Amino acid sequence: MSQFSESRGRAVPSQRLSRLWHLGRATGDLAAGIGVKGLIDLARTRAGGQPARIQLSAEHTRRFTDRLARMRGAVMKMGQLMSMDGSDIFTPEAAEIMSTLRERAEPMPLSQLARVLETEYGAGWDKQFKRFEFTPIAAASIGQVHRAETRDGRRLALKIQFPGVRDSIDSDIANLAMLGRSFGMAPKGVDIAPFLEEARRQLHREADYDAEAEAMESYRAWVGEDRDFYIPAVHRDLTTRNILAMDFAEGVPVDQLAGPDYRRAERDRAATLLMRLTLRELFEFGLVQTDPNFGNFLYDATSGRIVLLDFGATKAVAPELVAHYRQLGVALLANDRAGMRAASIALGYVGAHDPDEHIDSMMNLLALASEPLCKPGQYDFGVSDLFERVYHRGRALFHSGVFSTAPAPDTMFLHRKFMGSFMLARRLRARVELSDIARSCLV
CATH class of the missing domain: 1.20.120 (Four Helix Bundle (Hemerythrin (Met), subunit A))
Known part of the structure; x- marks a missing residue:
């Protein structure tokens, strides 16, 4: 089994007070970057019902995004969503840095990972595996993914949730609502509470890997044995509320088809398939995978199929x-x-x-x-x-x-x-x- 050192990851803040402290530090970076004049301007635009406009230096934006990336969880997820429309709130330079939240998250250190694995699988958990790669192949806002092979030869991807993320969702959303009110990030007269409540419910669902496994299996039943799409099978014996075990799937993120190594015909075909799938989800399945992250779609050049991943946001x-x-x-x-x-x-x-x-x-x-x-x-x-x-x-x-x-x-x-x-x-x-x-x- 390969390992990585403690320096390769920082612990996920899992207690409410520690997460509030980190968010306070992030807010402090934001306020320091805006400055007194900027805060006064924000108050004026808020009073006038106009959208807020945040002027942030590159250095303060990096500090802000570093803090969100370290927190992971709901704070990082909402930061990712906010960064998709960052040009409305941030300057173009700050919006560009904010967009890095969509591609980055720090892995948890080995000691924290080991505690999660032992809690979920029990003492001697490693005896179930022929190989377990401790270095994650991906990390996001709620968890990270590891390759593994079981003793009976199954090649798996294990999605392992960061500790404390589920328990921190409610307080994170409440703190973000307070931050939004403080900086006037919604226009006058618009009640964002129902939307934050819907986001809170969705994030709780994303943090429940049992629910994601059910959504993945339901979606897989709709798609069936399709020559254009592949959905990895769930392995229930190794799936818990905090670990999702599925077939490991080969492929590159589908947006890499935009590069010089792929033909226009491949790009057109992939986009056509995914556009048709989007409409089928709504009008045929009544079951929509709502996360637009490009990394949730892999292209397998050998089979020509698109691999569909991450069903935590399925509604x-x-x-x-x-x-x-x-x-x-x-x-x-x-x-x-x-x-x-x-x-x-x-x-x-x-x-x-x-x-x-x-x-x-x-x-x-x-x-x-x-x-x-x-x-x-x-x-x-x-x-x-x-x-x-x-x-x-x-x-x-x-x-x-x-x-x-x-x-x-x-x-x-x-x-x-x-x-x-x-x-x-x-x-x-x-x-x-x-x-x-x-x-x-x-x-």
Whole structure:
């Protein structure tokens, strides 16, 4: 068995007070980076109902992200989500550094890892394995992944949760809410409490590896023996609430197809398959893997299949919500403004009694966002500036304060998945006949 030294990882803060201390240090770095003048400006923009704009130096941003990366857990997960739209809150330079949270997390030291393994598998746990690689092959916000081989020859990937992460979720979310209020990161009049509550529930589910194993098996049953996709099997005898054991799968992160070693045809095919899968998840499975991290998809060049990983963020979608999205999709394809209006009211995008001009603004935004769905033939994501156009128009509407309602918190994770699929297709510079895919899934 290979080992790594204590210096290769720092312990995950697992007690509430220690996590509060680390978050306080991170907040201190943030406040120091903003300065007195910046704090006054934030207070002014908050009072005026405008979005906050944080001016951070590169050094203070690195300190802030280092602290979040060391904490792991809900704090790091929310930092990752915040960094996806960092240009709205941070300067471009700070947003670039914040984006590193999506690719980094520190592994836990060997002593902490050993305690987790002994707690979950018992004394003498290593006797079950022919080989266990102590150096993790991946680390994220909630856990890290190790390769192993059992005595009976099974080649596995073991996803091992950082200690204390589950118990810290509630306090982390509460502390983040306090931080958001302090820095005015939501516009005046917008109640973010329901969205933080939905995030809290989702994070608890992500931290329950028994639940993830069930979601993985349910999803695997929907996909079946597919020539285009592979979902590793769960090994229940080695799976606990804090360790998820699954088949080890070969492959490279799918976004590497954007590199010079792969042909355009491979990029187009991968993006087409994943776009079709995104729509099937919602309209056929009613079960959506909502984490847009590119690392959750591997490309196996030998078989040509895409490996699907990480089902902790999988959500079952209520049939009535699916029906509302189907109604909206059909209306968008037909340019049916009355149908778009009815579906938008049902989804909570607009209120039934909002002024017509406000509803028209939302209809125009939805029509713009549906450009890839409605444009006949191939849509070239590589040259599209749609994300920027939707982002800036949507941001202006969001902060305008003209709407009387907000969509159900459940939609937040669906939007996250839709955006992630779009960004992956753009990363691959892919051309996809999305209109045909949409019609086949909706009609």
